[in-house]
Amino acid sequence: MIALTTLAAEGRWFDNPIIQQAVPTAIWETLAMTVVAGILTALLGIPLGVLLFTTSPGGTAPSAFLNRAVGAVVNIGRSLPFLILMISIIPFTRLVVGTSIGWQAAVVPLTVGAIPFYARLVETSLREVSAGKVEAVTMMGASRGEITRKVLLPEARSGLVAGLTTTVIALIGYTAMAGAVGGGGLGAVAMSYGYNRFESDVMIVCVVLLVVIVTIVQVIGDLVARRLDRR
Amino acid sequence: MTETPPLLRLSGLRKEFPSSRGPVVALEDITLSIARGSIHGIVGRSGAGKSTLIRCLTGLERPTAGTVDLDGTDIPALTGDELRAVRRRFGMVFQHANLLDSRSAADNIALPLEIAGWSAGERRARVAELLDLVGLTDRADNHPGQLSGGQQQRVGIARALATRPDILLCDEPTSALDAATTRQILGLLRDLRERLGITVVIITHEPSVVREVCDTVTLLADGTVVETGAISDVVADATGQLHRDLVPLPPLPLEHDGGYVEVALGDARSGTTSVDAVLALLREGGVPAEVAAATLETIGGRRVGRIQLEVDPTRTQEAVRLLQAAHLSPEVAA
Numbered sequence: 001m002i003a004l005t006t007l008a009a010e011g012r013w014f015d016n017p018i019i020q021q022a023v024p025t026a027i028w029e030t031l032a033m034t035v036v037a038g039i040l041t042a043l044l045g046i047p048l049g050v051l052l053f054t055t056s057p058g059g060t061a062p063s064a065f066l067n068r069a070v071g072a073v074v075n076i077g078r079s080l081p082f083l084i085l086m087i088s089i090i091p092f093t094r095l096v097v098g099t100s101i102g103w104q105a106a107v108v109p110l111t112v113g114a115i116p117f118y119a120r121l122v123e124t125s126l127r128e129v130s131a132g133k134v135e136a137v138t139m140m141g142a143s144r145g146e147i148t149r150k151v152l153l154p155e156a157r158s159g160l161v162a163g164l165t166t167t168v169i170a171l172i173g174y175t176a177m178a179g180a181v182g183g184g185g186l187g188a189v190a191m192s193y194g195y196n197r198f199e200s201d202v203m204i205v206c207v208v209l210l211v212v213i214v215t216i217v218q219v220i221g222d223l224v225a226r227r228l229d230r231r
Numbered sequence: 232m233t234e235t236p237p238l239l240r241l242s243g244l245r246k247e248f249p250s251s252r253g254p255v256v257a258l259e260d261i262t263l264s265i266a267r268g269s270i271h272g273i274v275g276r277s278g279a280g281k282s283t284l285i286r287c288l289t290g291l292e293r294p295t296a297g298t299v300d301l302d303g304t305d306i307p308a309l310t311g312d313e314l315r316a317v318r319r320r321f322g323m324v325f326q327h328a329n330l331l332d333s334r335s336a337a338d339n340i341a342l343p344l345e346i347a348g349w350s351a352g353e354r355r356a357r358v359a360e361l362l363d364l365v366g367l368t369d370r371a372d373n374h375p376g377q378l379s380g381g382q383q384q385r386v387g388i389a390r391a392l393a394t395r396p397d398i399l400l401c402d403e404p405t406s407a408l409d410a411a412t413t414r415q416i417l418g419l420l421r422d423l424r425e426r427l428g429i430t431v432v433i434i435t436h437e438p439s440v441v442r443e444v445c446d447t448v449t450l451l452a453d454g455t456v457v458e459t460g461a462i463s464d465v466v467a468d469a470t471g472q473l474h475r476d477l478v479p480l481p482p483l484p485l486e487h488d489g490g491y492v493e494v495a496l497g498d499a500r501s502g503t504t505s506v507d508a509v510l511a512l513l514r515e516g517g518v519p520a521e522v523a524a525a526t527l528e529t530i531g532g533r534r535v536g537r538i539q540l541e542v543d544p545t546r547t548q549e550a551v552r553l554l555q556a557a558h559l560s561p562e563v564a565a
């Protein structure tokens with residue numbers, strides 16, 4: 001805070017060439033990582049969450065074996081520290097992206113880490129759809145697929161969006177971590193200039209920008225979730 | 232009732248649920264039939280097995296033993312596509328309408344049609360027809376949250392009727408509604424039976440629902456059939472539980488010194504519906520009585536009633552004998 005006011009008083013704010021050159025690229029990289037990983041997480045996490053719910057004892061296709069197997073994988077994915085995950089899947093990342101450095105490469109561990117997290121949130125949202133609605137539509141002669149597409153997902157959509165908001169915000173936190181080990185983005189800039197070279201104005205700008213991005217995601221997520229909730 | 236074969240016939244139906252302390256028997260040896268075009272009530276306390284019975288009818292639950300015969304089809308024997316197809320012959324109405332909040336009233340009604348594979352054009356025409364049938368044309372675009380409980384239940388009924396089922400199954404359709412709305416919904420069900428000739432099964436714990444709309448009724452207790460038959464017959468059986476449930480009297484005063492005798496009127500034994508005749512009979516026998524409470528109404532086209540008489544507490548047995556001699560069905564109330 002003191003550094004901030006001093007800088008502002010001396011009119012040196014934004015004069016720092018790092019802020020003028022590195023930060024705009026870093027913003028773009030952070031957004032790219034978050035958006036791409038967020039979209040992939042939604043695309044893969046929803047089916048996984050559906051599988052977790054439908055195979056559970058109260059679900060539409062109970063299967064104790066499948067439920068336990070998928071549940072175990074998800075739990076391992078969730079309990080693995082992100083840094084360890086990121087390093088341990090480097091070979092896989094190389095296979096998919098061709099490199100293990102840069103924001104494109106960071107997307108892989110980010111997505112792998114976020115999928116199990118989001119899948120559990122999806123499962124919880126689906127569980128909140130009342131059994132009576134599922135029974136009503138089952139009585140119409142609906143198949144399991146129709147029940148998922150016409151009842152579970154539409155009725156849970158507000159919760160799915162709220163869960164995705166939480167997941168994306170967690171992803172933004174992870175992008176900063178990914179940045180510290182070669183993934184680029186605001187985290188990398190904050191780390192290499194702000195922390196390692198004591199350029200605290202760079203650090204502050206990066207942190208403020210991250211806070212702004214998180215806030216925007218939260219506000220939009222809340223808005224959409226509320227619009228979708230017709231109860 | 233007419234002599235056409237019943238639409239639905241259950242026989243020897245049994246349902247056990249496994250539990251950690253051995254199987255729980257929810258239904259035991261249920262045998263009953265429901266005539267085409269009738270309104271059949273299934274009554275019983277909570278836990279009697281009413282919902283389990285309905286779930287066995289529709290194949291949501293597989294009975295442990297017994298048959299459910301719908302027009303020659305044994306429902307428990309069906310699986311997969313056949314089971315899904317037979318479910319379209321039932322329209323299901325629930326206590327809490329169970330509408331989808333993500334859809335408007337019209338789209339909720341269209342859902343069973345989508346599942347049955349109707350084209351968009353056919354769906355639109357049918358939904359308009361159904362909204363008109365339940366009097367909600369102006370509410371087509373409202374979401375369930377914007378509708379009252381009664382309106383939601385109307386949408387639920389329209390949805391249940393969408394694919395032109397043979398049977399409308401209603402599980403406690405009015406239990407969440409106030410008295411006035413209950414009457415509207417029951418009126419609608421009766422009206423639908425007249426106009427569409429549909430068979431209606433209503434599960435309820437409210438005797439008033441049975442009194443108002445049912446032609447036939449089954450009383451369940453602890454998973455077994457206690458009584459079943461035409462309303463006019465069950466109310467005429469002064470010894471039956473349904474007679475007491477359907478022709479209720481207020482409870483006795485909390486503190487009393489005896490001297491209360493209850494008598495059925497218009498039952499199969501005596502036939503009389505005259506309170507004066509009963510009072511005169513006792514007066515002439517030397518045991519004057521006063522009416523403490525009385526119910527007299529027309530149920531299933533039959534005038535039936537019950538009166539609560541207050542007599543000298545030392546002479547209740549004498550009053551009972553006098554009434555029995557006149558072929559009435561008295562009992563000492565306590």
Ligand SMILES: Nc1ncnc2c1ncn2[C@@H]1O[C@H](COP(=O)(O)OP(=O)(O)O)[C@@H](O)[C@H]1O
Pocket residue numbers: 248249255256257275276277278279280281282283284
């Ligand atoms: N899925 C189930 N598992 C175990 N017991 C059940 C299940 N469904 C119902 N029962 C039991 O069966 C009995 C009848 O229940 P139900 O049919 O819901 O009664 P009602 O609808 O008349 O209130 C109850 O004792 C209930 O506990």
Ligand SMILES: [Mg+2]
Pocket residue numbers: 281282
């Ligand atoms: Mg019930």
